[in-house]
Amino acid sequence: MADKQSKQTPPRKSRYTADHGMAGAFEGETVTRRRFMTGGALAAGGIASAAFALPALGFALAPMFKDATPDRWQDVGPESDFNPTTYVPRVVNTDPGVGEAGKATIYVRKFDPESDKPSPSDQGKDPIPYVVVSTRCAHLGCPVRYYQAPKRFVCPCHGGIYDFQGKVAGGPPVRPLDRFDARASNGRVEVGERFSVNSELRRFSPRDPSNHLDGLWQYLYPSRPST
Numbered sequence: 001m002a003d004k005q006s007k008q009t010p011p012r013k014s015r016y017t018a019d020h021g022m023a024g025a026f027e028g029e030t031v032t033r034r035r036f037m038t039g040g041a042l043a044a045g046g047i048a049s050a051a052f053a054l055p056a057l058g059f060a061l062a063p064m065f066k067d068a069t070p071d072r073w074q075d076v077g078p079e080s081d082f083n084p085t086t087y088v089p090r091v092v093n094t095d096p097g098v099g100e101a102g103k104a105t106i107y108v109r110k111f112d113p114e115s116d117k118p119s120p121s122d123q124g125k126d127p128i129p130y131v132v133v134s135t136r137c138a139h140l141g142c143p144v145r146y147y148q149a150p151k152r153f154v155c156p157c158h159g160g161i162y163d164f165q166g167k168v169a170g171g172p173p174v175r176p177l178d179r180f181d182a183r184a185s186n187g188r189v190e191v192g193e194r195f196s197v198n199s200e201l202r203r204f205s206p207r208d209p210s211n212h213l214d215g216l217w218q219y220l221y222p223s224r225p226s227t
């Protein structure tokens, strides 16, 4: 009978380490110090890894949630000023917060459906009606200049060369020249926000010069708020 009762209610295991005969156990301990230190070290390692990984992840993913609609449009002249065969220089303010110092030269021409390949980012929508190219070299940021005869942008600093689309044709630049949004409104051409492009002219949020954008590089060079 006694045997039967002990089978029905097995004795409860002690939660104290000393009762299990563990080496170095102290009376009243429920966790050995070794296990406590191991757990503490693992938790500290996890917190340190998260402190590095989470900001990087945030920078990499934030541009995906950013509204791509430009909030500021600047008039650069009547539509009749621009054609698809040559670029026309214009000055816009790319950073109104710094006044005159934010002024920069851009190059504007009309989009040519015959020769301009639409950006993969424009699939299913109308392409941007004007090609507006930044003069900031994608190598280290020197101002590039457009030459109509060879239809090339040339950077005087280290010999960077870009073709008529603004794609790299030679020298050290790592990606095409940045572009700007553009639209026609009431017969005028208006320029919006700057964006960066990769070698296929796929659109990205603005990046610093020297930041690659093809393949996995796009994640290693996330956009910065002040770029």
Ligand code: FES
Residues within 6 Å of the ligand: 137, 138, 139, 140, 141, 142, 155, 156, 157, 158, 159, 160, 171, 172, 173
């Ligand atoms: S800054 Fe333009 S090639 Fe170096």
